[in-house]
Amino acid sequence: MNGIGDIADMATTTTNPVRQATRRYFIEFAISMTAYVATICISRSLLYGPMRTASPGWQYVIALLPLVPILLVFGAIVRYMLGVDELLRRIQVNSLALAGGATALIAAAYGLIEGDYAPKLSAWWTFVTFMMAWLIATFFVRRRYQ
């Protein structure tokens, strides 16, 4: 969510609360994403291996295992937004609002043609679309203040 120069600034030891919040965010994000990859590998290998014949309830639990690190990422984002200064928070809030609106529009538009004129897609694509829209929105909102 920050530029390369900002990230380099954040690497230095400081008492600036914004830098501390940003450094903590990158650490938490890295740990959470590592855990996400690990849980994906574990849950998939279990579902296609020893848990293949388990009850559906257990299979749901195993399939949803990667949700735990995703919740950790969500917590890291919330802590980051509460820890940064007013301009960075404004940039993120505006970006999230734009991304949410864009995702809703895209989902609604695709919903109107899905099945008849376009293939049915997994609900997972809504999440992917939102994250991409957030990234793009952050880029353009940041530019307003540069």
Next chain:
Amino acid sequence: MKNRLKVLRAENDWTQAELADRIGVARQTIVALEKGKYSPSLELAFRLSKLFGKPVEQIFDPESVDGKPD
């Protein structure tokens, strides 16, 4: 909103990063403030006022407010 932040920062021989550290914001925020692309909250304006030892109106130019949101 136009302001004298860049001049005041130069008078104190501070870099943007040093000023950012002194008032607890990101350097990006200092850049936006100096370019007049972002109007600070009252709280941030008063923090800057306290840091530079000058009234808010001597740092920020109220005449330059155009009524448009940031």
